[in-house]
Amino acid sequence: MRVAEGFEAGVIDNRSTPHCRVQGVPIADVTILGGFWKPRMEVNRLRGIPRLLQLLEEHGIVDNFRRVSKRKEAVRRGPLFTDSDLYKWMEGAAFVLQSSKDAELDSTLDRMIDEVVAAQGPDGYLNTYFVDEHASERYTKFAHNHEFYCAGHLIQAAIAHYRATGKRNLLDCAVRFADHLASTFGPGKRDGFSGHPELEMAMVELYRTTRKREYLDFARYLLDQIGFPSRTAIEGHAVRAGYACCGAADYFAETGDKPTWSALERLWSDMADRKVYITGGLGSRYEGETFGEPYELPNLRAYAETCAAVANAMWNWRMLAITGKCRYADMLETVLYNGFLSGVSLSGDTYFYVNPLESPGRSGNAERGHERKEWYTTTCCPPNVQRMIASLPGYIYGVADGGVWLNLYQPSRLEHEMGSGTLILEQKTSYPWYGEVEVIVRDAPSKRLNVLFRVPAWTDACRVSLNERRIPNPKPGTYCKISRRWTPGDRITASFDTPVRLVEAHPRVREDFSCWAICRGPLVYCVESVDNPGIPVQDLFLQPQPTFKFQFRPRLLGGVGTIRFNALVAAQKGPLYSTSGTRRPRLRHVNALAIPYYAWANRGLSSMLVWLPRGACLLARDKGTW
Amino acid sequence: MRVAEGFEAGVIDNRSTPHCRVQGVPIADVTILGGFWKPRMEVNRLRGIPRLLQLLEEHGIVDNFRRVSKRKEAVRRGPLFTDSDLYKWMEGAAFVLQSSKDAELDSTLDRMIDEVVAAQGPDGYLNTYFVDEHASERYTKFAHNHEFYCAGHLIQAAIAHYRATGKRNLLDCAVRFADHLASTFGPGKRDGFSGHPELEMAMVELYRTTRKREYLDFARYLLDQIGFPSRTAIEGHAVRAGYACCGAADYFAETGDKPTWSALERLWSDMADRKVYITGGLGSRYEGETFGEPYELPNLRAYAETCAAVANAMWNWRMLAITGKCRYADMLETVLYNGFLSGVSLSGDTYFYVNPLESPGRSGNAERGHERKEWYTTTCCPPNVQRMIASLPGYIYGVADGGVWLNLYQPSRLEHEMGSGTLILEQKTSYPWYGEVEVIVRDAPSKRLNVLFRVPAWTDACRVSLNERRIPNPKPGTYCKISRRWTPGDRITASFDTPVRLVEAHPRVREDFSCWAICRGPLVYCVESVDNPGIPVQDLFLQPQPTFKFQFRPRLLGGVGTIRFNALVAAQKGPLYSTSGTRRPRLRHVNALAIPYYAWANRGLSSMLVWLPRGACLLARDKGTW
DSSP: OOSSTTOOOOSSOOTTOTTOSSEEOOGGGEEEOSTTTHHHHHHIIIIIHHHHHHHHHHTTHHHHHHHHTTSSOOOOOSOTTTHHHHHHHHHHHHHHHHHSOOHHHHHHHHHHHHHHHHTOOTTSOOOSSSSGGGGGGTTTOTTTSOHHHHHHHHHHHHHHHHHHHOOOHHHHHHHHHHHHHHHHBSTTSBOOOOSSOOHHHHHHHHHHHHOOHHHHHHHHHHHHHTTGGGOOSOOSBHHHHHHHHHHHHHHHHHHOOHHHHHHHHHHHHHIIIIIBOTTSOBOOOSGGGBOOSTTOOOSTTOOOOHHHHHHHHHHHHHHHHHHOOHHHHHHHHHIIIIIIGGGBOTTSSOBOSSOOSEEESSOOSTTTSSSOBSOOSSOOHHHHHHHHHHHTHHHHEEEETTEEEEOSOOSEEEEEEOSSSEEEEEEEEOTTTSOEEEEEEEEOOSSEEEEEEEEOTTOSOEEEEETTEEOSOOOTTEEEEEEEEOOTTOEEEEEEOOOEEEEEEOTTOGGGTTEEEEEETTEEEEEEGGGSTTOOGGGEEEOSSOOEEEEEETTSTTSEEEEEEEEEEEEOOOOSEEETTOOOOEEEEEEEEEEEGGGTTSSSSOEEESEEEBOHHHHHGGGTOO | OOSSTTOOOOSSOOTTOTTOSSEEOOGGGEEEOSTTTHHHHHHIIIIIHHHHHHHHHHTTHHHHHHHHTTSSOOOOOSOTTTHHHHHHHHHHHHHHHHHSOOHHHHHHHHHHHHHHHHTOOTTSOOOSSSSGGGGGGTTTOTTTSOHHHHHHHHHHHHHHHHHHHOOOHHHHHHHHHHHHHHHHBSTTSBOOOOSSOOHHHHHHHHHHHHOOHHHHHHHHHHHHHTTGGGOOSOOSBHHHHHHHHHHHHHHHHHHOOHHHHHHHHHHHHHIIIIIBOTTSOBOOOSGGGBOOSTTOOOSTTOOOOHHHHHHHHHHHHHHHHHHOOHHHHHHHHHIIIIIIGGGBOTTSSOBOSSOOSEEESSOOSTTTSSSOBSOOSSOOHHHHHHHHHHHTHHHHEEEETTEEEEOSOOSEEEEEEOSSSEEEEEEEEOTTTSOEEEEEEEEOOSSEEEEEEEEOTTOSOEEEEETTEEESOOOTTEEEEEEEEOOTTOEEEEEEOOOEEEEEEOTTOGGGTTEEEEEETTEEEEEEGGGSTTOOGGGEEEOSSOOEEEEEETTSTTSEEEEEEEEEEEEOOOOSEEETTOOOOEEEEEEEEEEEGGGTTSSSSOEEESEEEBOHHHHHGGGTOO
16 A cells, blocks of 8 residues: 555654654555544545635635745735645645545645745745735744744645655755755844744654754754743643644654753643643633633633644654653543544534534634634634544554554554564454454564553553453553564454543532533543433533443444433522522433534534533432532 | 712712612712721722822823823823723712812812813814824724723713812813714714713713703614614623613613613623622623623633723612612622722722632733732723722712612711701711611601611621611511601611621532632622631632631721631642542641632732632542432
């Protein structure tokens, strides 16, 4: 299935990166064989990506380039950073080409590349806003003008395209711009900084692709300019903070710079322990699209921008590559199945910009409300979703000198040259609906190799067997290592118990206090009114000891596991504030249905809740304990 | 104490308003005799008002007028609506002059008036922004340009000044502007609307002051322009919505227009039942300074702008005047003692723009953080606080044909000409710390008169006596009417029980679910870290049945009643999300101290909480009920 022999890099090319425990595998080495992600990759390729290019054309985003190259008379349209939207679309399309030959997409991409390259200045500068009447504003407002940000996305798109096709048409253009930037800015040169980080990771990846050391040095310069190594808390604009962490992780992986690693560990803990939604979403505030105070995690007003989920996934993938620690893979999985995937409809062509954990079932805000749209004025999220989905095969496996890592479970085939020979694995699973995974070795190098099986932290009991013999004590939240000389036909089976779990938040998360979220496997569930006729979901309370019934329903929402449970409805017309104990809600016992959070808002406007208040206080009141 | 004979109007002049049950009394008729509000009025007069004028001068706000009148070369400074800040300051100063002779303030005010009047155009137009280079923008962007808003504040200031002094210098200026507006805009003329309502109530008040019908018609036009009568929910910018309701209430009071009243009742219920903080604060979102969804009432990120509290007080005062219903007086009282009063420091010269119900003890936002400032770039709140405090004597009593209404309890003397003779009452109380009120009739007309005593909704038991004889069954949440021919020496005593109350919110208020607020009398309490050394207040939980000890401490925070109570601290380092029942918090029993919410943030940055989570779940877990 190799589409471009010789371009052996994965999503990131950390094959010879000194401070990585796990290396990515080329997307071309992984074949997706049905399962959960296959249909999503297909609608992404067949509907999402073509439709978004139409929209980029309709909204004049491609014309912006034609205007600069004088190929077309046009007024510049869209926000000043919108070049990046085309670049992200290109990167997504290039990732598609890394896993499937698609001659039409290949030539469409070449046409777009031609438009982009034609707009590049003789000095290498490339931006459709800061030209002509705005040329004097070039490099004047680093905090807001997104010039470095757009450059970063150009570079990432160029690298993905080069890895897909071996063509240098876009890569050479990106290199010219990168050289222009690196020769203009830096110690002893002009000063500039990333108002919106992104260029950092692009520069490290360009170093990895070209081995030109100045790109790595430039990444270091950019990280210093934003004071990265001395950051103590994850704060400010969530996407910017997340991309900065990705760039810093890439920089550390190449250099082993200790202050950078300390900052990364501090920021990751601040995020994971205090500032991430249960869905993996990041960003609590509409105002400034920022992180909030520790534990400030509103549900109805969660911002949790889809782009921030992408940033979180990318960051955790990099942390996993560096450390091989399961917690980063767990977070990656949480984001992918929940706060990231909610960002796109099942049809693959409408998107959420924000991903609330509660909805009143009204579209309260025309631009960023509770209903997916195919286009946003700031349309950063749609192409970000596309590139992430298209690159997913690159996240499933990792390799290292000693063997292979199974990070994500998904029916797939890995065929990877290990140096000592080719490893071919076949993975079968109906994950995330059921916790059984089977891996069959089809071919293997003759030397001893580790297979590292991720045992997700969410499982409370698991069994891993090799050729029907149990591996002792696999521990949730770690990788379970099986080391041997493998022969074709060797069979590893894993079974992770997937009970319905009631999850509670740290009590400082005031919005979730005395609430439970229903989870199963890696999935967070929600209650949507469309599934619960006659039940005002905002008045739903959980029983003290609810019983749950899981059922996979192949025809619902593209195939989902639903959870039916007994609950209470306590509708109250009472006053907003009242002396404790004076409310007399009328209780009604109901059966409610929960669906995976990612699947909500696919059937029109509907009210929705993730965190369900516990009803014990309602029942207990009569017994005098409250 | 009359300072201006012949100017007999109260805060609003509804003496001959047809659809009002209760009329205001002139501020000059009420003498404040110590008690809770006296020192606040004093610091307002002696520190707040003089200091703010200095700041208005330092920031060029007065110079903006001098620039237009060519008295001074200056660059225009401040936001485009900042004229209103000087006008509100003038209105506050004028209210001070309504209750006390202050020759220096009187002449200062005259000097300011002279500056303002000199800037007025020959056509009556008066605005320091839309002149000269911005003259062409005049009346072009009604949604944002605040021209009508500034005009409204000018008119209100002029009326208050006229009522204080009998001088027409500012009133004539305001009338010229009003005539200009009324002749420029309206049916068959140019169209315009209040992007920020305010002019509506000013126009009704100008009608009341001049009896020129066109001002009332203009108010109607303005209300129609913003679609007021068809509004179904209180939404959007909280101050704007509140001021619109004030104007609509004034308009209804004069006309009896039924659709306007229906809208007012709908909006008030939407506010009181779903969208008001327990403090009386309005506005849940930083973004747009708006109301949120029903029950969306975040505490840390409460906006609850001080100006919105002022609007809420003014609106409820108008609703009370129209209906005589206690619930509006209760809301007025809630706002005044909590969400309004928190907006100003005890020293009377620093202000909150936003009034959160929880603070991390850090000033998270330089401009609108958790620390009071004497000046804001948008400095609307400080002069709004000043005019409200200066006008407070006008809110305590109301009169009607049949008698006198006691709306607020405050040591004071009322001397009011009832038509049939002079009524003189003396009110003694240490409210809000204790629930005893004594009213002694010093003089009364010889005819039968009602005295209507407000019995606050928050009391659970009360006694009202006339000359030591109990009045049967006074009912909380109503006015208790005593009707008789009064003779000097008649003595009414009321005693409202003031137990500490644990208040809970409607369970749809997710941030307050399973929490209690500690309240006593009209006061909402909070826990501030400065009073609770060694206790992380964010980890404080209430006992299932706490015991409370109230103590009045004259030397703390200008004299406050504190509440000591037993509580639990459950500090948890645990993960952000965990399977239910797996947390093992270490419990510590502590004694905590609560202070009135209004008094917080007077001792530097301090973390603070109003809503305290209930600890029953912590205690009960071991018994297996959770």
